[in-house]
Amino acid sequence: MMDALRAADGRRLAALAAMRERWRALPKPMRFAVVVALVALLYGLPNLNIPLIRTPDTDFTSVLFLVAIYVLVAVGLNVVIGLAGLLDLGYIGFYAVGAYTVAIFASPSSVVATKLPWLACIPLAIGIAMLSGVILGWPTLRLRGDYLAIVTLGFGEIVRLIAVNWDVPNGQRGISGIPGPPGTWADGSPLFGLIDVRPFYWLALTVVIVCMLAVGRLEHSRVGRSWLAIREDEDAAEVMGVNTFKFKLWAFAIGAALGGLSGALFASKQAFINSDSFDLLTSILFVAAVVLGGSGNMAGVTVGAILISYLPERFRGFADYRLLVFGIALVAIMVFRPQGLIPSRRRAVELKDKREEAVVV
């Protein structure tokens, strides 16, 4: 049984590798055409009535929006966990900071008098999230990995407790009337309304694509190489002249900025947020999305995020069991395939090397 599963998984990986090879062999215009077709398909998803992938119990476009947000979160968290190798269990804190920044500064129902326009709130949300990343990272990034995990976990919980207890975020009663982006349809009705969610999905998808391209560029830059060096061996990186603290802080800040951005988008679409949306379990799901798909690999974390956000919505009928099934899947995938579903090539090679070493502990 186990061997059969393992063999099947091996065949799946071989097929993936073969696809990668064929993709590389394609002429450039062809690759460009495929990418354009794929992006067009993604933009068209809410309008195309593809039967099996539609969610029976919830609005499909809203689910797509949620999936896009999770992908954005996973791309951001991948910078921290996958590239720089810093375990951040409290990523939801940055997400919450972004969401509450938009809510507090833009909503007419918040106690803060400034009613900033939405367009001003987004950079503000990114900025404040980034700042909180630096404030958290400055003292804690000197700690060793495992301690960092608990400190970030504590940070996420503190942000949640502030949201619950402080008057400005208004706890469980939350903040309502959060405005969306400006713009109107041709007939004058608002573009980003509560009824038609498609513009929100398109906006989120655009942001995801832009951020993926940006992070992809970053990954192959000097900064990205420094992150990989730190992840593999911090001491060696330091000796080789990488300013590890600086680059770790950068990873934290960039990750936080992306988290803040996704939170801000989430808040604008929901129009209402309260402290319930930001619990630690969700934060742990974020980490799971990154590791499940294959940390350090953009395609991997995207698949992980899609699975984590889409499957529970698709199978809402099993609502009571879905977390249970999720947990079992998490353990099973980790035991079978520690490098994630779609491992990054570099990571796969590392693990293969490691297996040939003598087993320690």
Next chain:
Amino acid sequence: MNIDFLLSDFGELTITGLTQGAIYALIALGYTLVYGVLRLINFAHSEVFMIGTFASLGVWTAAGFGLNSGDPGTLAVLGLLGLAIVAAMLASGATAAVLEMVAYRPLRRRNAPNLVFLITAIGASVVIAEAAGVLTGRRPSGLPTLVRPVEVLNIGGASITNLQLGILACALAMMVALDLFINRTRMGRGVRAVAQDPQTSALMGVDKDRVILLIFVLGGMMAGVAAVLYNIKIGSTTYNVGFLLGIKAFAAAVLGGIGNLRGALLGGLLIGLVENYGAGLFGNEWMNAVAFVALVGVLLFRPTGLLGESLRGARA
């Protein structure tokens, strides 16, 4: 800020904090044992504790002691307590052992990176908590009052109940027993040896897998005792009771210096005290925030915790 309240109720807050802290410390031992030997954050340890609370509930129900029974006599109380502790230790220890054999051992064989262990632990934690949630219908289960709190001591206006005294004594006794076991017995020497250097100890004939199983079971048993103490203190349990307690206990282990048994005791008591003083000062709703801020604060100045890591550094 409510400094008057903090000052007037200082004794009361101290004793509540110590009682709460003793329970944290017992759970923290499990984290610290596993971390000291394997360098693994056993995230699922909180669920090991949760299983213990249900085991003691189960054994009380089986013994015919329920929400509607009256106050049992002294002998019956001791009997029920003993029964619950044995049952909870067995159940929690067994859960921890299964966890190690099903989830962690295969990973160790494959030499997986640390992050993978952690995610597995998180997955296992979700599985156990959700399984309990599905089985209990996600409803909190009330527990009968085993010991009615009676004031037995009064130090400077702060009353100390028999319950608080009992919890503290029981927790301390368990910790002393564990400390003696690790430091004085042959098996304990094996644990310390593997913690120091797994390869060399394997060469010296220590069966590593057995030692690792042993530390999981020991940690589970401590969590089982903590579960019974928690039960008689709080009087109800649910499927997700372990989550927050587990995080606090882990924070306690880190605060004292993870991998250090006495550090777990110190960290647990400190977290209990700090959060109760904090609650007195800022109000109950800030209790958890105070605990975490204190943890972050201490780690900034002493990155390896108050007592440092010593299970590894101890002389065998």
